[in-house]
Amino acid sequence: MDLKQLNAFIAVAELRSFSAAATKTGLSQPSLSRLLKQLETEMGVMLVDRYHRPLHLTEAGTFFYDKISTILTEVDTVVGMTQRLSAPSSALNIGFVPSILYGLLPEIIARLKQSNPEIEVNLKDISSYQQMEALKSGDIDVGFGRFAHQDPWIQQILLRHERYVVALPKAHPLANVREQRLIDLANNRLILYHQTHLPISTVPTRLGTLSSASAHKLPKQKNKHDGSSPESATTDQITEPLLYLFAQYGITPFMTTTVSDLQVALGLVAAGEGITLVPASLKTVRTEQISYQRLIHENVTSPIYLHTLKDFVHPSIPELLRATYHVYEQRGITYRRQKFESQR
Template identity: 40%
Template sequence: MELRHLRYFVAVAEQQSFTRAAEKLFIAQPPLSRQIQQLEEELGVQLFERGSRPLKLTEAGQFFYGHAQQLLAKAADLKSMTQRISHVEQNLVAGFVASTLYGMLPRIIYSWRQQYPDIPITLHEMSTTEQISALKEGRIDVGFGRLRIEDSLVRRIILRTEKLVVALPPGHRLAGSVEALNLADVVDEPLIIFPNKPRPSFADQVLSIFADRSLKPERIIEVRELQIALGLVAAGEGISIVPNSLYGMLRNDIHFMPLNDPNAVSPIIMSMRQHDHSENLHKLLEIIYSLYDKAGIAYTRENV
């Protein structure tokens, strides 16, 4: 069985006609029919209901169709990823979620440019979900996000976990009332979460933290991005749960308070293609660990 057999089969299944599939594939119909017949003989099953108009898949054909689509998609991903690997030593393309800009990412990028001025690094803001697709399509080489998204073609390194804090409006009754807040203290407050799409996102991470503690926010306001959430907090529209790296922001219109919950954290995750062991990724990880050491940030060292 070869990939062309899968492509031919999928074309016939989707067009529900040998004639239309042959036109789409730019081949004559008799060779196409022979290829499908050979595939059925190799599998020992009938994939199409003969004589049906339009052409229909048998139960075995429907099963085979779903898996054929997955294999063709993985083959396409493999092609794009391999092509990207051939260029990765000349430059580095990174995706990032916006909230990581308030942490160590700017210093990481600056250090890269200082140490490797001959290897350009390009940045693209994108959600963690978008990063996974971009890695497989060869559009980026590494992603920095916060969600644990499983994909067999992508591997992840959890660089560190970051504590979450509560962003309160100025003059809020809870601001400065205690050294740290519990989630139960703010569950009745309007909760501003971000981003509202694509999902899943950091918003779902925050909601799951409440759910894990059997808490349900009284009212939820979904917004597009972090800065809008902070603007609404400053306007007194509600509170927001944000990464600790925002704690040091020079804003007098928002009061940040720590959470009295050691498990209320958000991971910083570095994602890359499963079998990409390029020198650039190794260099990037060494820069990250070096900066973490200097900043006294706890982490678990892993190799690319």
């Protein structure tokens, strides 16, 4: 059994056609068929039912595909990482979520280039979830995101917590209230925009871990307290980030609308279609139509994480971290200095 045989099988399994699989793999159709037959002979198992059109996998073939495709993906990842380790690119490819770009990322990159004039930096707009695969494939070397991820290939450090602010239409009755409470916002339409949700395993509750079946439930009743202390037991592991913030205080928004991204959400707020919560770095966007006000709840924050591979840290990442901490110190931002494991 070798990689050529396995890749031939994967192509046939995914495309359900010998001719299409031959085109994808760059092999002639007889060569592809021979490799697949050799694999079946070595295993003593028929993997493909050739008497149906399109081709079907046998029960054994389906099982084998599910398991071997994951293994081959890991092999590809290891090969790519090995190649990058032996000849690291001089360029530093940085992934970021859009909200980070409105914050301190431009200053951090300017500081990095100032202290390392020879460095080449490429910035890529990519969601927190997609950053995980982009790191493995080598599309990016490091990523700034808003969510914790559990992935055996990835390591991450928490850079800091950024306070949320409430974004309201300028004509809203609460638009000039300088300190807002979540309970006072509950009767508004809340606009949701996150593409990535909180991983169930990282959502805390005061009652301990609940079953995944309840992961998207909303609390059934509002808690009309003054918002001074969380009521985390009502969260039922809600994974939508903004709903989770409300649920921490036992609050269910009156109505929600989900849109594709943050800019669309702010556009709807500007049009008077609802309110939303955004990291404080966004409060310079659409200020003609939107009023941004502080929330009194100190724990209503959005974390900022830095992700990279566990086994390969690009040579320029330590400089990126130093630039990040330099900007934080200049801005008086509280943080805890950290390093990635393979830097130590």
